[in-house]
Amino acid sequence: xxxxxxxxxxxxxxxxxxTGVVVVTALDSAEQPVGMTVGSFVSVSLDPPLVAFxxxxxxxxxxxxxxxxxxxxxxILGSDQEQICRAVASRKTNKFDGIGWQKSAQGNPVLDGSVxxxxxxxxxxxxxxxxxxxxxxxxxxxVSHNGYPLLxxxxxxxxxxxxxxxxxxxxxxxxxxxxxxxxxRMEELAQRFSSEVTAVALVRDELVLAASxxxxxxxxxxxxxxxxxxxxxxLGSVFAAFGEDSIRERWLSQIPEQMPESVTAALxxxxxxxxxxxxxxxxxxxxxxxxxxxxxxxxxxxxxxSTEDVIAAMGAVAPDTNPADEDPAGTxxxxxxxxxxxxxxxxxxxELILWxxxxxxxxxxxxxxxxxxxxxxxxxxxxxxxxxxRAAR
Ligand SMILES: Cc1cc2nc3c(=O)[nH]c(=O)nc-3n(C[C@H](O)[C@H](O)[C@H](O)COP(=O)(O)O)c2cc1C
Numbered sequence: 404x405x406x407x408x409x410x411x412x413x414x415x416x417x418x419x420x421x422t423g424v425v426v427v428t429a430l431d432s433a434e435q436p437v438g439m440t441v442g443s444f445v446s447v448s449l450d451p452p453l454v455a456f457x458x459x460x461x462x463x464x465x466x467x468x469x470x471x472x473x474x475x476x477x478x479i480l481g482s483d484q485e486q487i488c489r490a491v492a493s494r495k496t497n498k499f500d501g502i503g504w505q506k507s508a509q510g511n512p513v514l515d516g517s518v519x520x521x522x523x524x525x526x527x528x529x530x531x532x533x534x535x536x537x538x539x540x541x542x543x544x545x546v547s548h549n550g551y552p553l554l555x556x557x558x559x560x561x562x563x564x565x566x567x568x569x570x571x572x573x574x575x576x577x578x579x580x581x582x583x584x585x586x587x588r589m590e591e592l593a594q595r596f597s598s599e600v601t602a603v604a605l606v607r608d609e610l611v612l613a614a615s616x617x618x619x620x621x622x623x624x625x626x627x628x629x630x631x632x633x634x635x636x637x638l639g640s641v642f643a644a645f646g647e648d649s650i651r652e653r654w655l656s657q658i659p660e661q662m663p664e665s666v667t668a669a670l671x672x673x674x675x676x677x678x679x680x681x682x683x684x685x686x687x688x689x690x691x692x693x694x695x696x697x698x699x700x701x702x703x704x705x706x707x708x709s710t711e712d713v714i715a716a717m718g719a720v721a722p723d724t725n726p727a728d729e730d731p732a733g734t735x736x737x738x739x740x741x742x743x744x745x746x747x748x749x750x751x752x753x754e755l756i757l758w759x760x761x762x763x764x765x766x767x768x769x770x771x772x773x774x775x776x777x778x779x780x781x782x783x784x785x786x787x788x789x790x791x792x793r794a795a796r
Contacts, residue, residue: 421556426478426491427456428504428512431471436499436512439464440492442555443534444477452541454521457534463494465535475539476511477521480553482562484516488553509542519546548590549616575611578604578752582614584790585744585753585783592757592779593617596772600779602744602753605642608634608653613753632698633657636670637685637717637724641754644677645743659714666721676725681777683754684769685738687723688761694720734763740773742780747788755780 422442431437443457454477458465468475480488490498503515509522523539530536551562582602593600593616602614612630632638635657643654651674658670677683685691694716700708723738737759746752757776 418557421554424480424488424553424555424560425456426480426487426514426517427458427468427475428478428514429468429472429475430506430510430512431467436502436504437464437467437471438491438499438512439468440488444479447538453526453538454523454541455536455538457531457536459534460530461533472511473525474509474511474542475523475525476507476509476513477523477539478512478514478517479519479521480514481516481518481548482551482553484514484553485560487514487516488555488560507543513547517547518550518552520544549618550586575604575606575613579613581746581752581787581790584786586614586616588779588783588786589614589616589755592775595775596757596760598760599758601756601758603639603756604753605634605639605646605650605751610634610639610642619758630699632695633713635717637673637721638694638698639754640673640677640683640725641741641743642751644674644683645745645751647750659717661711661714662718662721666718669727670721672727673725676727680725681742682773683725683741684773685720685724686726686735687720688736688738690716690719690723691738729766731766734765735769736763737769737772740769740776742776743784744780745784745787747790752787755783 423444425441425444426438427441427444428436428438439458439462441456441458445455447453447455456477458468487502490502499512504512505515507513507520507522509524511522513520513522521539521544522542524542526538526540528535528537554561554563585602589600589602597618599615599617599619601612601616604611604613609631610633634642634654636643636654639654643651654674655671658667662670673683694713697708697713697716701710701713739759740757741754743751744753744755755776757772759772
């Protein structure tokens, strides 16, 4: 005989497990959207591609979905879509009023602003206690934008934050509020060059990758949000160029003594050069990738990468960073372009990085990208200035 477990206890214990939130949608015979909010969505099988969700047997929304169609679409909600989650979970009629959507190839509603969508046909429906297990065969799927998904935990809603960011970074939390405001600009730039745009914040003595937009254009790029690298030359030259004097001094003091004199001299001149030009540039993939990987491993505590290894990798990239003489002939590997974004008080908040393409490109193309990045960074700074009520400035 099954043990008797109090429903409240069951809910309380199972509530310790967080879930994402999806809205399952279909169109009824009158072409009206029907659907339900579901936390019990799961990926099931890759070959064949199957997913599943678990509706309550008595759910009227599930009955409506079943009556409407043999197809359904899973919409993974974004962290800014709590209202949609609540509206669809309600027992109201017309609960899709005011929610924008487009019809998928299968004829299901794909909700505007959802992070990703998965179009399915019903494969099997299993009985499981007071729920059904609905297995869907995936027909088509896609990511709409790379914002964070909505999360549900202990009856509350939230968003994902990497552990390395949640570690009491009050400064960074402040800056993250501003990031939401400039994200559309980052997305636009990333889309224009089919590339990735990242925003990096300076938190104490580390550079923290605070946000990313678009898709990685480089195969060897460890750009996971939350990654930290030391604030040391040649990385972070935009902070050294546009930050306060004390920041520049701190950056320069990180040039290791073992660095060859010619490299040290070039690094000392770098902040002025970046300031004059308005952006920073790194050319060449191989050495830059080796440095990024060395930094990341070292800061993750990988003992196979010594401090000396990191210094050597930094030294190798210094000549590729903001080279003094730019030869406009031929093509070059563009690793990254970086420009400053200023906060409402005029202080440097982030550096915005536009990552280059894998294949070499010409001088004009590099200049176009640099101009577009600078324009985006300037517009983002203007957006942030406008975000502050005048009285507070
Ligand atoms: C975050 C969240 C997750 C939910 N997950 C499920 C689920 O996995 N299965 C389910 O049957 N109902 C789930 N619900 C409840 C339904 O969305 C909806 O509230 C309920 O089905 C309403 O009853 P009705 O379908 O009879 O209208 C969830 C609700 C919320 C807010």
